[in-house]
Amino acid sequence: MDLHIDNIIKDMKKDDFQAYLLTQFTNVEYISNYKPTSFAFCIIKDNPIIYASGMDMELANRDSKIEVKEYESYEVMIRELKEDGIKSLAIEPTLPFSTYSRFKDDFQIEAKTYIDKQRMIKTPLEIEKITKATEIAQKSFLQLDILNNGNTEKEIAFDLVRHMIENGAFKESFDTIVTSGADSSLPHAIPQAKKLEQPILIDWGAIYDGYCSDNTRTMVYTEFQQEIWDIVAEAHDKAIKAIRPGMKCCEVDKVARDIIADYGYGDKFIHSTGHSLGLDIHETPGFSLRDETTVEEGMVITVEPGIYLEGEFGVRLEDTIAVSKRGNVIGDLPLNID
């Protein structure tokens, strides 16, 4: 059987769980290679199975590496699990409460992160796909005609997505952020139909063969903007240099956070230093204040410090890091875009 499933079953057995229910589309995809389009119940057990929606059966039969059955009803699914001798059922922490409620009277249930733990460590093939996604995204960025006066944020965002698709991306990995002027102090700004102001902040990524990329660059124009940019760049560079397997995620966050605080902007760095990515654009662990997860080889995590000055502007610089003996930046786009 698949190594991922084997590892998860080992973890389950340590905790005396006989079955593990997964419904998040990317979890089902990770386990089976079939990505649901409607709904699916993937049950990891000695003989794993997916109950797929009728409308997905053709797709599931085509793509899934594990057995697929057409979902009929909760009653049938629960009966078959019981016939299989299942008494304890681990669930994803994200399982909707209403789905949990359908199972809770028939099984001993607990939320478990076995799947997240498995997905944390990327295989060389997964890192290759993330790298390819990053290369497509970065090449596309360099094809932009950002300084062509008269372009709006919305137009630049659209051009960037067009380039990514033309360069082989499946699609953008999240809503592309092109923001400028005072709006750039919103970390997740929405591109507006307004001509570019200064500074210009672009946060974008591609999906290639299911895997996401994520980068941010900020182009600054005044002395004060440059001063802020330099602080963020220092936090970005030093956090990346600090990354070593064995340290805690929060320690990487602290490196970036302390630098920004030392310059007096601690309260203007209003988010975490980074998040893992893979099949999803946001995965665990993250470089954040409270994440005590140990950094391990194979993790792929962003480093994206930022300073946000409400009413003025924001600066964020982001790269994606593959952890081996140290933190290796994926892609080769310079921080400083001229």
Added chain:
Amino acid sequence: MDLHIDNIIKDMKKDDFQAYLLTQFTNVEYISNYKPTSFAFCIIKDNPIIYASGMDMELANRDSKIEVKEYESYEVMIRELKEDGIKSLAIEPTLPFSTYSRFKDDFQIEAKTYIDKQRMIKTPLEIEKITKATEIAQKSFLQLDILNNGNTEKEIAFDLVRHMIENGAFKESFDTIVTSGADSSLPHAIPQAKKLEQPILIDWGAIYDGYCSDNTRTMVYTEFQQEIWDIVAEAHDKAIKAIRPGMKCCEVDKVARDIIADYGYGDKFIHSTGHSLGLDIHETPGFSLRDETTVEEGMVITVEPGIYLEGEFGVRLEDTIAVSKRGNVIGDLPLNID
């Protein structure tokens, strides 16, 4: 206070719930006009409040119609709810299990659909926005040069999104489906980098001011494809004609399903006849086998019967219906595209 909130509080009080926790982004948007980009806890009570992520505070303060506080921790939030005398807490059915777990020891908790019930009935302004989204999407469809030989499914899909954005859409309301030939038997097919085959099925929609549209057209070329198309069109037309306030949703489904079954294709209609839409592309209720919800004025629900012949092709025809005294089709795109 806002009418939506008033209605929800009335429903809560009937059930003796003192507070109602909402975390789905479109639920928070519906209640407050602020759409979270990170996470938010919106608590409906006599003095409603949103605990927003620090990185969203500028946005939340700008957009929210109700009070906003920066989220600090579950502990603080729970303490403040208790200080407010809250003992019973209703939650969304979709609330992640792990979030539910943080509240379950301190409150009497039950999943409630007060918000879904409220969102089911669209205001005239909401219907106006859905209509505008539909008009943008349909106009964009007509601008496509579908029959220009040499275009791939992926290129057509991209062109359609480009037209929608140029025509004023915020973005596509879901991943645009352009599929052709045998792939069209997958209800949620992904556009491929292959030249268009026959038939051609396009399922697409726009978002305008937060609100979604949804349409499907299938262009057929052989006698057998036309025969299937005619059956689907009959199911589509007769289901729409049948819609009246007071009937059950499943009765509308039955009209379409019975017609397709009568022609011998009952087992090839592998999904529901339709779903509601609004801020989300899939809302409740739906025209489905088991949905006993009463059809009411103000509901906006799609009608989209289909026949899927694996290895051959699929046909689906979809319009969005606003229910008043009868079912009114939104938009004016003919079913039959030449």
